């Protein structure tokens with residue numbers, strides 16, 4: 322079973338929080354560029370400092386309300402805002418918005434996990450329904466470190482870290498933890 326991005330649906334609620342923080346900071350600093358590239362560059366730097374808050378998007382189940390910045394506990398709120406201001410300064414000093422050869426903001430951890438999940442499901446001859454793949458991906462992502470990027474360089478890092486044995490061991494451990502409690506069926510050979 323080779324998983325593709327369209328085979329499941331997950332969402333990191335931290336992305337909503339980061340969007341709100343970026344919006345707030347940019348509305349206060351009129352000297353900063355507020356183009357979509359700069360927003361994404363700030364956002365990726367915030368997200369890499371926060372824990373994942375992924376949830377599966379499951380058919381028939383309501384999508385959780387976005388986490389509102391002002392409803393975060395004080396500690397988390399402060400961390401988000403500090404990271405946001407730091408990222409804003411970095412992006413203002415070194416804007417990358419003229420670079421047109423850039424992929425959209427993405428979390429390279431998801432690609433690593435997707436490849437590892439594909440391998441586990443194939444090796445164990447397991448079949449998961451779409452919603453359960455979403456549940457598995459969301460739960461395992463929450464045990465892994467974020468690695469958001471807006472460059473292709475991040476994907477080179479992905480390949481390097483794929484070879485790191487300790488990192489990979491953690492990826493597999495998160496997958497097996499997430500598989501517990503899921504209704505897995507042995508794949509029927511046809």
Ligand SMILES: [Zn+2]
Pocket residue numbers: 354355356357358359360416418
């Ligand atoms: Zn810009």
